[in-house]
Amino acid sequence: MKKPILKGIIFDLDGVLVHTDEMHYQAWKQIADRIGAAFNREINNRLRGVSRMESLEIILENAKPVSDAEKLILADEKNAAYKKFLETLSEEDVDGDVRMVLRELKNRGIKLAIGSSSKNARFILEQIKLTDFFDAISDGNNIQRSKPDPEVFLKAAEFLMLEPAECAVVEDAYAGIDAAVAGGFYSVGIGDASGYDRADMKIRRIAEVLNLVNP
Ligand code: B16
Ligand code: MG
Numbered sequence: 001m002k003k004p005i006l007k008g009i010i011f012d013l014d015g016v017l018v019h020t021d022e023m024h025y026q027a028w029k030q031i032a033d034r035i036g037a038a039f040n041r042e043i044n045n046r047l048r049g050v051s052r053m054e055s056l057e058i059i060l061e062n063a064k065p066v067s068d069a070e071k072l073i074l075a076d077e078k079n080a081a082y083k084k085f086l087e088t089l090s091e092e093d094v095d096g097d098v099r100m101v102l103r104e105l106k107n108r109g110i111k112l113a114i115g116s117s118s119k120n121a122r123f124i125l126e127q128i129k130l131t132d133f134f135d136a137i138s139d140g141n142n143i144q145r146s147k148p149d150p151e152v153f154l155k156a157a158e159f160l161m162l163e164p165a166e167c168a169v170v171e172d173a174y175a176g177i178d179a180a181v182a183g184g185f186y187s188v189g190i191g192d193a194s195g196y197d198r199a200d201m202k203i204r205r206i207a208e209v210l211n212l213v214n215p
Helices: 021-035 041-045 052-060 068-087 098-107 121-127 151-160 174-183 191-195 206-212
Strands: 008-011 111-115 136-138 167-171 186-189
Touching: 008 151, 021 041, 021 052, 021 068, 052 068, 068 121, 098 111, 098 206, 111 151, 121 136, 136 151, 151 167, 151 174, 167 174, 167 206, 174 186, 174 191, 186 191, 186 206
Parallel strands: 008 111, 008 167, 111 136, 167 186
Antiparallel strands: none
């Protein structure tokens, strides 16, 4: 897609603004080890942007079958372990330049939203003290379908009262780029997704987001 004149930018959270992805990995690893499921960072990459229950299904591909009731218990256990890690998060865990970029975008009149699959997104934003930068938060609590479905970003645009074509989505997950493309957004890949062909723009550093809008 050709770069549009942007009025809003929707940021994914985990893997873009803060590296809770390592905490997800460590929490899932505890569960996987306990149930004897093979799990490594390559499999973990498939969990990026994917909901908690869908992540569990991916992990269970390498384990003995478990009942639906046990799946709920495993997902709760993982979330409890993950939340313990989240308790340790602070402002210092935010990626370099994030605050500068968000402040500068606001100065340039751009509306900002979060588009995250996580049900813990608001807690994370409070921990890292970024909540006040955002005009809207769309997360795992207000969607039925997770990425690669565009719902989380479509809701974010709706909350900002903007059209998808007026917004860019910044994502680290292949599933997130697929969701952005499906929703008609300008897609920006960073981190893992900086090597993904479907991203309209690929960046190495968050500061490059500023190239999307005029000073
Ligand atoms: P929770 P994002 C996603 O966050 C993570 O990338 C993904 O690994 C996780 O399973 C998902 O949130 C759900 O998280 O268990 O906290 O609800 O990248 O969309 O910000
Ligand atoms: Mg992410």
